[in-house]
Amino acid sequence: MKRINFPFSAILGQDRMVRALILNVIDPTIGGVLLTGKQGTGKSTAVRSLIDILPEIDAIRDCPFSCDPTEEPENLCDSCRTIIKATKSNVTTDKKPIAFVDLPLGVTEDMVCGSLDLEKVLKEGIKSLHPGLLAKANRGILYIDEINLLQDHIVDILLDAAASGVNIIEREGVSISHPARFILVGSMNPEEGELRPQINDRLGLEVDIIAPYDPGTRAEITRRVIEFSNNPKKFGKAFEKNQEILKTRIKNAREIVYSIKVPAEIYAFVSKYVAELRIPSQRADITFVRCARANAAFRGSMIVEMQDLDAAMDLVFEHRIRALRDELEPQEIKDKIRDIYGKMKDAFENLDQYKPNKDQEGPMKASDESQSDYKQQPYDPDKLKGLPEIKDDGFPNNKELQDWLNNSSDGYKVFDLHKIRKFSPNELKPIAELHEKRISDLEALFSNTRKKSDFGGKGRRTRITSSQKGRYISFKYPIGAPKNIAFDASVKKYLVRNHCASDNGNLEYCSAEFPIRMDMSDIVEKVFEFKAPLSLHFILDASGSMARYLTQMTDVIRTLHREGYKKKDKTSVIVFKGRNAHILQRPTTNLNRIIAKLPSIEGLSYTPLAEALVKAENMIKAERMKNKDLIPVVVIFSDLGANISRKNPDLMPQSQEDFRIISSELKEIAKSFGRKKVRVLIMMPKKGSSIQYLGVNPFAMQEIRDNFKKYAKADVFMFDSYNPQKTLIKLRKIL
CATH class of the missing domain: 1.10.8.80 (Magnesium chelatase subunit I, C-Terminal domain)
Incomplete structure (x- = not known):
């Protein structure tokens, strides 16, 4: 059944999107386009409606890759090179429409790249390629809806093919390649996660799609959509002429663009x-x-x-x-x-607008005319008449200089601050902190090169093997019925067993027959591997004793999340203060949403740590139901001065026994995290000795810290508020 698309020329209110798509069709070397916007803004509709205005192209007959007959032989597929060599460039061509390939999110590596044609291998014993989606998209458009949710290893394959223009398939010692030059068009909703920077830079253009707010435009859009859904053929007929005009303009533009x-x-x-x-x-x-x-x-x-x-x-x-x-x-x-x-x-x-003049040098000088050389004006005593004379007294002698230093004058004065009045330590503390901060900034500047090497790199991530998703890395003998047969490896095992592969002796003794009849002992199944995503849950202490550290904490979250979203990590933020814990942001891969909310955090008395950790535990449970491979990490920014009980919210701790009730609640939470294999990191501020236990019960704090180390295997380290870079390096190494 042929799908009827909404006419491209009937799209209203999205001129930038229309222009970006048309320009990519005219010149595919632009590199594709990314369409971003919320649901219901017409992203998918516009891309799919592009099909009907795509011009036809010349392609070599029966070529599965639609090879261009005007290309040099080295840029063609193997079969087309053979045909051109045999016919001396007199190949038969066909007119065919530009391919439009829709890449689904659940696509596998073999579906994208292609695989060995097992029928020919088994029946005829020759290597041949079963084309994938990249083969079909050659010289066409490859469209990915929700491109930000695409699996990482599939994104890597697309990046390699887009950069080189060639798709290479290697399986069990067999290597096949074919041209893969396509226009990559992606669409996404930024609220559902951001796009990896590598593929973001590969996409030549990006359009942020915002629904029009003009009532007249919105009314006309609604009318057109309803009329199209009521009778697509009738609605399409009304725009046939516009569609043909647009198609002709694109065809003519493609013919002249490189001239x-x-x-x-x-x-x-x-x-x-x-x-x-x-x-x-x-x-x-x-x-x-x-x-x-x-x-x-x-x-x-x-x-x-x-x-x-x-x-x-x-x-x-x-x-x-x-x-x-x-x-x-x-x-x-x-x-x-x-x-x-x-x-x-x-x-x-206006080339003279930014010429240098006597007052300033233009910051963006456009004129290439040479400027006249600087010449010193000759001495003219007439021009100096009326100006006051300046007496040159020469450099002061030693006595005059000493008198000037010892006595007050109209110039700079030297004061002895200690003789005027004495300063208390509290008055000097802000000056000392500022001085210490500047010193640490200088230290960071001098050691920047070393820190970059420590801080950079891809990092080590837990890799999980699977029989269903990820990159195909190996094979194994199945337990029971095979789930995902590795046909290439199975065929090789059969050939080795029958002395038909160089791995197993002399090929003279090959006993294999075609078509191949394999035993179950030859069958192996695929092993896939993928990087485990993290679920980062930041628990921020906004109580009175931690309020001054909120800025540094937000900087740490910003940096870690910027690294994490490249790996599809989700981040949530829970703030606890007063008598409650508040979910500032539920798990998301959208960096901008978190950054926008962080400055709104304000400090408040009391520290309900248990309430915050329970909310994080419930959030982790919900996330694991969606993705069982998720690795949860709870990062606690706190001095562990918990003083609010979750079970007894009216308890006002006064005695050591009261604080023991609160620490016992947290002990149970630590045990729960340990059982559920939740990774816990505790970041405590590095405080001076005079304020180390300000607002904190030292015995309860130590007990809480020891319980998390014992039962949740928590990593505990001090947070350097003056040099957070050290903390970030340590955190990234752990993650």
């Missing part, structure tokens, strides 16, 4: 602009020019002009700046891009 001239001054402008934005990746410059060139082709122009840069400007840079400066709000990034672009555009169009 369009890009003036030298455009290259210079682009380089200056990207340098002003402080984007290190050269891919930004290249994508900007390609995008502008595609827009010129769509207009039918043979030269890139400033209006083409205008169209490309707000598609190329936002996601790249956000990856470098995650502390900036989206609107701040937009303003920065447009502000610098506007100034440079004015300078480009």
Whole structure:
């Protein structure tokens, strides 16, 4: 059954999205597009409606990879190279539509890459490829809905293929490759998790889709959607003419795009602009020019002009700046891009506007005209008439200099602070803390190189083997019925057993027959491996004794989560203060949502630690029901000065016995974490001796700490508030 798509030319209110998709179809070297936005903004509808306006391409007949007959032989698949060699380039071609391949989230590695054609191996004894989705997407569009939820090892495969333009399949000593040049289009809802930076940079353009708020536009969108759902054929017929016009424009633009001239001054402008934005990746410059060139082709122009840069400007840079400066709000990034672009555009169009002058040097000088050399003006005594004379008394002698130092004057004065009045230690404490902070900053600066090497790297993650998901790494003999047969390894075992493989002696004694008839003793099943994701639960103490450390705690969360979301780790934040614990953020992979909420934390008296840990335990239980492979990690930022009982909330601890009731509650929680294999990290602030036990019962604190170390196998270490980098290094090594 043929699916009827919503007409692409009928899409309203999303001009940037429409333009980004069209430009990628015109010039596939732009590198694809990422569409981000909440549910119901038309992302998937727009991408799938693109199918009906894609032009046809010439492809070598019967080629499963749709090889281009105009390509050099080395860029074609093995079979097409053989055909061209045999026919001396006189190959038969067919017209076929550009492929549109939808990649499902539950896709396996073999479905993406392809696999050995076992039928030919078993029946004829020859190696052949069973094409995967990358083969079908060659010279076409590969669409991934919810791309941020795609498995990591599948993302790695896509990155390799997108970078090299070739897909390589290696199984049991057999290697097959084919061209894999495709336009990658992804869509995602940022609230469900962010995208790995590696694939984010590979996608040339990004469009943040926001539903229009204009009532008239929304009313027309609603009308069109309802009419389409009522009668798709009738609605589509009303837009047939627009669809054909758009299809023709795209076809013509694809034919001329690589012949369009890009003036030298455009290259210079682009380089200056990207340098002003402080984007290190050269891919930004290249994508900007390609995008502008595609827009010129769509207009039918043979030269890139400033209006083409205008169209490309707000598609190329936002996601790249956000990856470098995650502390900036989206609107701040937009303003920065447009502000610098506007100034440079004015300078480009009016070359003398930013010339150096006697008052200032233009920050974005555009004129290449040479400036006149500096010349010292000749001495003219007439110009100096009327100015007061300055008497040169020479350098003071020793006696004059000593008198000046000993006596007050209108210049700088030297005071002896200790003679004026004495300072108390409390007055000097802020100065000492500031001094200590600056010293630690200098130490961090001098040891930056070493710390980068300690802090960097991919880190070691727990790897879990599975018979169902992950990267295919090995095989094993099945226990009972095989779940996922490793056909390549099974065939090899059969050939080895029958002396038909070099692993097992002389090939003269090969006794295998085709078609192959295998025994159950030859059958092995696949073993997959994947990195276990972490579930990080930050428990923040916002009581009065910990309020001054909240800024450092939020910095630690920001850094650890930035590292964690690359590995699809989820992060939650629970704050406890007063008599309750509050869930500030439930488990999410969205860094921006957490960062936005952290500054709202305010300190308050009392420390209900038990309540916070119980809420974390319930959250872990719910997350494990969704993903049994999740590894939960609870990170407690606290001085362990718990003074609120969960079972007896009205208890106001006064005696040691009262505090023992609270510590016994926490002991049971520690035992529960130990039984459930929840990893616990306790970060205690490094306090001075004078305030070490301020607001904290020392005996209860020590008992709580020892119980977590004993029963939950917790790692406990001191948090250096003046040099949090050391803490981060230690935490990352543990995680």
